[in-house]
Amino acid sequence: MGLSVEGLSFSYRNFDVLKDVSFSAPKGEITTVIGPNGAGKTTLLKSIAGILEAQGTVKIDGRDRESYPKRQFRRMLSYMTQGNSSTSSLSVFEVVLLGRVQTLSLRVQKEDISKTWAILREMSISDLAERPFKKLSGGQQRLVSIAQTLVCDPKVLILDEPTANLDLQNELEVLELIGRYTVSRETTTIMTLHDLNMAARHSQKLVLLKSGRVWTQGAPDHVLSERTIEETYGVLSRLIKGSKGETMVFPMASVRA
């Protein structure tokens, strides 16, 4: 089934950040929320994760989010924030282990340690395990944050800008990992991305937001058009098809200029 959002609205100091947002994100697929800066992407993800109290309904597998016991809801949904700065001296291993904070006891179980190590290995960052998190580069910290989000085996994975600060190779590898993870574990993955080409290539569905409203949604081919990009981003662009038929966006000029 996956996750569905119905009529989600959120206001901050009389300013409507989200207005009647509705969409569904199927299980085993990646749904990417795109849109210009200030469109409400992060607010939408925080509202779905229950960090912000928005009006409207969020259903997981057809069941209202509120009907799940709080503890169960927290275990099934994992959310990665946009920022990852920290001054603490926690090691990478400890930071990833914290992704399982809902199940950790004073004496850490073998399963928690094994799963933490396994995800570090899967993401090829096990060599960083003993290093202090704060001493890593921005890109490495991003990889660790993603590992932290995946380590608890979530049913719903919410990632805010998972590829921020990553170089090209890491960006590709992370998106491929998220894709593999989503399919193999049948998670419902919702993420935000600024790179429209990456969004088109790695998502089964796009939700385009502008000024807190859903402008359009659907398969990348359907959502990305020269006219839509001009209306939402204010950018003139050309669209071409890649070798695998995927849509590729070439920005040409800002219409504001």
Added chain:
Amino acid sequence: MCSTGLEGQRIYRAVNRRRWVSISVLLSLTTFFALIDVTTGVANIDIPTVISALLSPDTVNGMTRTIVWTMRLPVALTAVAVGASLGLAGAVMQTILGNPLASPYTLGVGAGAGFGASLAIVLSGAILPSAGSLLIPINAFLFALVVCMSIYAMGRIGGMSTESMILSGIAMLFLFQALQALLQYYATEGDVQAIVFWTFGNLQKTTWGKLSLIMAVLVAVTPLIMADSWRYTALMLGDEKAESLGISVEPLKVKAFVLISLLSASAVCFVGTIGFIGLAGPHIARMLSGDDQRFFLPMSSLCGAMIMALSSVISKSVIPGSVFPIGIITSIIGVPFFFVLIVYRQRSWR
């Protein structure tokens, strides 16, 4: 998968082994200093005699037994309990406020207790002379709680943000220092002397009863704090990150603040203003344990207890035959010690 798990466990256990060694060393040092504290005083009692008096009181003479059990042991254990309480309270404060300068002393809890005690001294002298000994700790406790609750209330208004709580604490510190100065300005010479003596911090007036109350709060509060240690560890990544991990940050901070209010108020109300323990204890612990709060919190408590036990020994050794107020000692040994810590940390960061 099996070897994967084993490798992870090897790394994890190696880090924790170092932490357990640190805890054992701290525990041994605290016990050692507390034991030395019991041997130190006007009457010369050596360590074997103290141990005999503690383990089998009937084997030592009545005088030694009385000195050890009635006079010195309550003082030594009060030092340990107060140090442990302030160290733990300081550690939790620093964690929930995300600021290494937070402690019961720097956020005005000591100043509030000092004002409460001063008010009791002035009022009991003028109105209820016989109630003074009871009124002073009660009032100190109440005003320490008033400070904590004011910081908490301001924090609630500001969404439990670090800035609003720290600024409220600093405002409380200045407010109660000013109010105490005002009281001293109008107080009689005798009352001023009593106020100044109280604010120096003193362990000598402790009793088994007072010790039991401090210990009761410490024993009741510690498991409640430790139960949230993983959630506190998540706070080290920032409030937003902790929330993204499914932690209800505001209720966690509210609970923590209530618990540390009780810890700090019970610790200072009987012994007076004790500076630096709540600040230095967590800093030493952080160097030894890192930010994993399962180790950091008990180590902060142990560091606080160790410094207080050592300070108690020094307070009796500076001038043989007399006891220096312990609050002065903790600050005097705390400041240079703190400078060493800062230099050490700067070097380790390079």
